[in-house]
Each structure stands twice: as C-alpha cells, then as structure tokens.
Amino acid sequence: MTKVAIFGVGLIGGSLALCLKGKPGLRVAGHSNNPASVDKYLKRGVVDEATTSMEEAARDADFIFLCVPVGCLEDYLQKLNGMRLKPGCIISDVGSTKRTVMDAAKSLHWENVHFIGGHPMAGKEQSGVEAATSHLFENAFYVLTPDESTPALEVERLEQLLAHTRAHIVKMAPAQHDDIVGAVSHLPHVIAVALVNQVADYNEENDLYERLAAGGFRDITRIASSDPIIWRDILLNNRSVVLRLLEDWKERMDGFIDMLNKEDGAGIESEFMKAGSFRNALPERRKGVIHSTFDVYVDVPDHPGVVGEIAGQLGSRQINLSNIQIMESRLDVPGVMRLSFREEEQLDRAVEVLKELGYSLHF
Numbered sequence: 001m002t003k004v005a006i007f008g009v010g011l012i013g014g015s016l017a018l019c020l021k022g023k024p025g026l027r028v029a030g031h032s033n034n035p036a037s038v039d040k041y042l043k044r045g046v047v048d049e050a051t052t053s054m055e056e057a058a059r060d061a062d063f064i065f066l067c068v069p070v071g072c073l074e075d076y077l078q079k080l081n082g083m084r085l086k087p088g089c090i091i092s093d094v095g096s097t098k099r100t101v102m103d104a105a106k107s108l109h110w111e112n113v114h115f116i117g118g119h120p121m122a123g124k125e126q127s128g129v130e131a132a133t134s135h136l137f138e139n140a141f142y143v144l145t146p147d148e149s150t151p152a153l154e155v156e157r158l159e160q161l162l163a164h165t166r167a168h169i170v171k172m173a174p175a176q177h178d179d180i181v182g183a184v185s186h187l188p189h190v191i192a193v194a195l196v197n198q199v200a201d202y203n204e205e206n207d208l209y210e211r212l213a214a215g216g217f218r219d220i221t222r223i224a225s226s227d228p229i230i231w232r233d234i235l236l237n238n239r240s241v242v243l244r245l246l247e248d249w250k251e252r253m254d255g256f257i258d259m260l261n262k263e264d265g266a267g268i269e270s271e272f273m274k275a276g277s278f279r280n281a282l283p284e285r286r287k288g289v290i291h292s293t294f295d296v297y298v299d300v301p302d303h304p305g306v307v308g309e310i311a312g313q314l315g316s317r318q319i320n321l322s323n324i325q326i327m328e329s330r331l332d333v334p335g336v337m338r339l340s341f342r343e344e345e346q347l348d349r350a351v352e353v354l355k356e357l358g359y360s361l362h363f
C-alpha cells in the first residue's frame with residue numbers, strides 16, 4: 001500500500017484526499033493540530049485515517065502533501081526534516097507561492113527525501129474541508145517547481161500520483177511561477193478586496209449601493225470573500241512581485257484618470273477593445289479559464305418556469321448538469337443562465353439540444 005499523508009485537510013488538502021482515497025493501492029492519512037478537525041475528517045470520510053500527531057501521519061508515508069497556509073510551510077518543513085521519514089519519501093505542497101517554500105526546502109539537508117513544490121491552479125472563495133470536492137482540479141493546470149537536483153524519476157512518481165486529480169501538470173521555475181501567478185491571481189484578489197471595501201464604505205452612508213450592485217460587481221468581486229489568513233500569507237510571501245504589480249496598476253489607473261480628464265473617448269474605447277480581444281481569445285475560456293467545469297451561457301426570458309424547463313429537457317436526454325446559475329434576475333429583461341457540466345461531451349450534447357430548442361447561447 002502506498003501511504004499518502006496530507007497535512008491540513010481543508011479545501012485543497014480535502015479535495016486532494018478525495019481524489020486519492022479509495023484508489024487501488026492508496027491509503028490516505030490526514031493530519032490536523034486540532035482534535036475536533038481530526039474527528040471531522042473521519043466523520044466526513046475524506047481520509048482513511050487521521051491524527052493530531054505529525055510523527056504518526058508522516059510515519060511510513062510515501063508521499064506527504066503540505067496543504068496549510070503558505071506562512072506555515074517553512075515550519076512544517078523544519079519539523080519533517082527532524083523526523084525519520086521513509087526512504088524515498090516525496091514531500092510536496094500546494095501553496096499559492098513557490099519561491100519562499102522552495103528556498104526553505106533547499107536550505108535544509110534531506111537524506112533520501114525529495115521536496116517538489118506544487119500548486120494546483122484551481123480553488124474557490126470558500127475554505128475548509130466542507131468545501132472540498134473530488135473534481136476541483138479536473139482540467140486545471142497543476143504547477144510543479146522541481147529543483148534541478150531532483151531526479152526526474154522522483155518527479156515522475158509524483159506526476160503519476162497526481163494523475164488521479166485529472167489536472168494538467170506544468171513545470172516551471174519558482175520565480176517564474178510567482179511572477180505569473182502574482183498577475184493572474186494575487187493582484188486580482190487585492191483589486192477585488194479594495195473595490196468591495198470602497199463600495200462598503202460608500203454603502204455605510206447610503207445602502208442603495210448594495211441594492212443596485214448587480215452582475216458586474218458580483219463577477220469582479222467573488223474572490224473578495226476568500227479566506228483572510230490564506231491571503232495574508234500569499235501576499236506576504238509574494239510581496240515584491242505584488243508590490244511591482246501594484247505600481248504598474250497605479251500607472252494604469254492614472255492612465256484612466258488622464259483619459260477621463262481629457263475626455264479621450266477613443267482612448268477608453270481602445271482599452272476596452274484590447275481587453276476584449278485578449279479575453280475572448282483565451283484558449284480555455286470555454287472551461288471557465290481555470291474552472292473544472294465546462295460552461296455555457298443561455299439567454300432566457302426571465303420567468304420562473306425556465307429553470308425547470310431546461311433542466312427537464314436535458315435530464316430527459318440523460319445529460320448531467322453539475323450546476324445552474326441565474327446570472328441576471330431582473331424583471332422584464334432577458335436573463336442569463338450559466339449551465340455547468342463536468343464533462344465536455346455532456347456540454348456538447350446540451351448545446352445541440354438547446355440550439356434545437358431555439359435558445360441563444362454564448363461561451
């Protein structure tokens with residue numbers, strides 16, 4: 001039996017555990033410092049065994065995944081470094097920044113144990129094991145940042161195990177990871193939080209702000225509800241990159257201020273045109289960029305029966321919907337409904353049916 005130990009069975013650790021548990025030849029052990037969490041992991045059936053003892057979780061493990069906040073990783077590495085681990089053990093992490101953890105791992109001497117940094121580019125704004133799902137990583141990119149000194153065979157062993165997540169593995173240097181993910185994930189979280197707090201402050205004077213906030217506000221701010229501790233650690237660990245990106249952001253905002261002061265309509269148009277053509281051409285757009293579902297947007301007359309009608313039409317043809325979301329729900333205007341499917345083939349069949357029924361679709 002291959003033993004996989006997961007330290008921190010929250011959203012990401014729990015999702016990883018669900019991908020691996022029950023697979024032939026695999027046994028999954030969970031660790032938490034908190035006895036109540038250990039009980040919860042067992043009660044929810046996310047792991048085969050769970051303990052509050054780091055030694056017990058790590059003992060005989062072939063793979064160890066650190067799924068705790070980024071700020072805890074160095075401490076966990078130091079503790080594991082002081083333990084007798086199984087020869088050949090691979091330690092990995094799922095942290096959203098890679099440079100600091102790779103540096104910490106490199107600064108320690110490991111005896112026949114390999115550290116390979118990892119980061120699945122999938123997640124959500126919810127946290128905790130309650131939010132974990134077995135399909136979170138499906139179709140997402142999963143970054144590995146192996147050190148040059150790590151034998152290729154060990155990286156392959158990790159890749160083979162991660163194949164259970166159905167994610168696409170991509171390898172890169174830690175600094176490159178932090179630069180890119182800083183721009184596509186860390187900066188957007190800062191912007192979302194600043195924007196929500198700006199509106200929250202205005203709303204204290206006049207609650208019409210919250211009442212009028214609609215699709216635009218919701219779409220750009222979902223991630224502002226993300227976990228404060230997780231994000232504190234991410235931003236502090238990618239501080240220099242995020243600072244550089246924020247300086248650039250300030251200049252871009254100054255550009256908008258300038259265009260508005262000069263009433264430069266052509267300049268504004270050209271910013272929207274550039275953004276639209278980049279975003280519309282994103283290759284994975286149909287999968288929601290990094291989401292594990294395959295989505296289609298349907299224009300629907302906004303009447304109560306339409307959800308049932310569409311679900312019924314798809315259900316009668318054995319097309320499995322994984323989620324339905326009404327994007328606009330104002331009276332007297334057409335609404336937009338997002339239908340999500342776990343498999344592309346199901347989406348393709350749904351598209352065919354909905355087109356036949358005369359619905360207008362967008363991807």
Ligand SMILES: NC(=O)c1ccc[n+]([C@@H]2O[C@H](COP(=O)([O-])OP(=O)(O)OC[C@H]3O[C@@H](n4cnc5c(N)ncnc54)[C@H](O)[C@@H]3O)[C@@H](O)[C@H]2O)c1
Binds near residue numbers: 009033068126128230
């Ligand atoms: N949330 C995302 O979308 C996302 C996506 C990819 C990677 N990550 C990374 O995954 C890791 C886990 O994030 P998550 O979203 O699963 O968070 P989470 O809050 O759902 O889970 C964190 C886990 O770590 C434990 N934990 C929290 N603080 C701890 C501490 N001080 N000491 C020991 N254990 C502690 C919690 O009990 C929990 O089991 C983070 O490093 C994060 O950067 C998050």
Ligand SMILES: O=C(O)C(=O)C[C@]1(C(=O)O)C=C[C@@H](O)C=C1
Binds near residue numbers: 124125184186223
């Ligand atoms: O979808 C979300 O809610 C996420 O925040 C996921 C997201 C991202 O920014 O894309 C967040 C942090 C990760 O490290 C990877 C993915």
